[in-house]
Amino acid sequence: MDERKVLERLKNGDEVAFREFFEYYYARIFNYAYRRIKMKDIAEDITSETFLKFIKSLPSFELRDGYHIDTWLYAIERNLVRDWFRRNLGKETLDLEEKFDKYYEPILSDPYETFANEYINKLVSEALNLLPEQYKEIIKLRFYERKSIKEIADILNKTEDATKVLQYRALKRLKEIIEEMINE
Amino acid sequence: MSNMDEKFDEFDKVLDKFLKDETPDFSKFTSQDVDVFEIAMLLKEKKRNPQESKEKVFLKALSSFREEKGKENSYILSMLLKIFEVLFDVSPLNNFEHLTFDQVYKSNEKTLYQVKFSLYLQSRQFLYNNIWSLQLPLGFESLH
Numbered sequence: 001m002d003e004r005k006v007l008e009r010l011k012n013g014d015e016v017a018f019r020e021f022f023e024y025y026y027a028r029i030f031n032y033a034y035r036r037i038k039m040k041d042i043a044e045d046i047t048s049e050t051f052l053k054f055i056k057s058l059p060s061f062e063l064r065d066g067y068h069i070d071t072w073l074y075a076i077e078r079n080l081v082r083d084w085f086r087r088n089l090g091k092e093t094l095d096l097e098e099k100f101d102k103y104y105e106p107i108l109s110d111p112y113e114t115f116a117n118e119y120i121n122k123l124v125s126e127a128l129n130l131l132p133e134q135y136k137e138i139i140k141l142r143f144y145e146r147k148s149i150k151e152i153a154d155i156l157n158k159t160e161d162a163t164k165v166l167q168y169r170a171l172k173r174l175k176e177i178i179e180e181m182i183n184e
Numbered sequence: 185m186s187n188m189d190e191k192f193d194e195f196d197k198v199l200d201k202f203l204k205d206e207t208p209d210f211s212k213f214t215s216q217d218v219d220v221f222e223i224a225m226l227l228k229e230k231k232r233n234p235q236e237s238k239e240k241v242f243l244k245a246l247s248s249f250r251e252e253k254g255k256e257n258s259y260i261l262s263m264l265l266k267i268f269e270v271l272f273d274v275s276p277l278n279n280f281e282h283l284t285f286d287q288v289y290k291s292n293e294k295t296l297y298q299v300k301f302s303l304y305l306q307s308r309q310f311l312y313n314n315i316w317s318l319q320l321p322l323g324f325e326s327l328h
Contacts, residue, residue, distance in 0.1 A: 013253035015246065022242055030234040030241075038228045040205045044237045051245035055252050088210045094222045124226060143227040146203065149196055164192040167199075171223045178223070 003069050011058055022051065025070065029077055036081050036097075046084065050077040096175070099182045127177040135170035142167060191217075199224055 001024055009017030029050050034043035053076045054061075061072065082092040100120060128136055134156075141147045141155065153163040194212050201208040202224060213221065 010249075013249075015249070018246060018249050019242075022245060026238055026241065027234040030237075031231075034232050034234075035230065038225050039202065039207060040232055040237070041207050043232070044241055048241045048244050051241070052248045055245065055249050058252070089213065089218045089221070090215060091218065094225070095219065096222055096226065120226070139227065142199075143203070143224070148200070161189050161192070164196045165188075168192050168195055168220060171220045175219060175223045178226075 004063055007058075007061070007063055007069065021069075025073060028070070029073065032074070032077060033081060037084060042084065046077065046080045049080055053080075096178060096182070099179075123178060123181060127174055127181060130177050131170065131174060134166065135173055138163070138166050138170050139174065195220070203228065 001020070006017055006021055010021060026047070030043055030047045033046040033050075034040065037043055037046070050073060054073055057072075057076075063069065085094070086092050128139065131139070138152060138156070141152045142149075147155070149160050149163050149167070152167075153160045156163060156166075158166070191214075195217055198208040198210060198213065198217075198221070202221075210218075
């Protein structure tokens with residue numbers, strides 16, 4: 001894609017160029033938001049908002065030598081993601097995410113590859129194996145088998161309240177283990 | 185239900201919505217809850233088919249793209265109207281004297297605009313004469 005030509009056509013209001021531009025970037029933008037936030041609706045909103053902000057900035061946008069359109073797009077998107085975290089979880093970046101960033105390239109030659117990041121998968125599965133059996137079981141039932149708390153309570157022969165406590169503690173312990181592994 | 189039970193219950197409500205791909209309300213989360221929730225984010229599926237919602241997002245973005253383009257066109261037309269006003273001395277002599285052409289155009293009242301324009305033409309003998317004088321060079325038979 002010749003970025004300068006596309007940009008010129010976009011500035012002239014060419015809708016065919018807009019479709020091409022959207023097709024080229026949509027999956028990358030969506031995947032980045034989804035990888036960070038893991039909620040489909042919010043990832044869609046952020047994707048949409050990224051395009052809208054880019055469109056609004058088009059009249060004044062100039063592509064300097066050595067820069068690419070995606071540099072600008074991802075800058076917009078990263079800010080939107082940070083805003084979302086700040087508004088909803090009270091911090092711009094989560095702790096583990098910051099630490100993982102040291103180990104892989106978060107932006108974004110191919111987000112699908114980033115998604116399947118072997119490092120994170122390996123680390124999580126190693127950490128899971130270090131959990132006490134009861135914690136490991138509840139995490140597998142809840143996250144991999146997608147069972148409800150009630151179903152898990154029946155399987156583990158516990159009350160729902162006790163199962164919720166167990167779930168919380170299992171996640172907390174898993175976080176501690178992952179942090180220990182990263183800090184080693 | 186004790187405070188601790190409420191806390192775990194609240195956490196599970198958020199987690200349950202999160203896992204069902206609904207949007208949770210995080211307002212009751214403490215910073216410790218956020219730390220623990222980060223693990224849930226890590227454990228949830230990593231991929232999702234982006235095509236599922238592509239058209240919906242495209243239409244929204246396209247509409248904004250058109251809107252921006254429309255704003256630009258509207259700006260150009262508005263500038264032309266201002267030039268027109270200056271050239272032909274639009275000192276209002278009609279019922280809409282408190283409005284300029286530009287303001288009427290921006291108000292999106294097409295009928296009002298047409299009425300104002302025709303009243304303006306009627307009220308300006310010199311403009312009528314100017315148009316009349318253009319007949320020969322433009323090859324019109326008559327503007328009557």
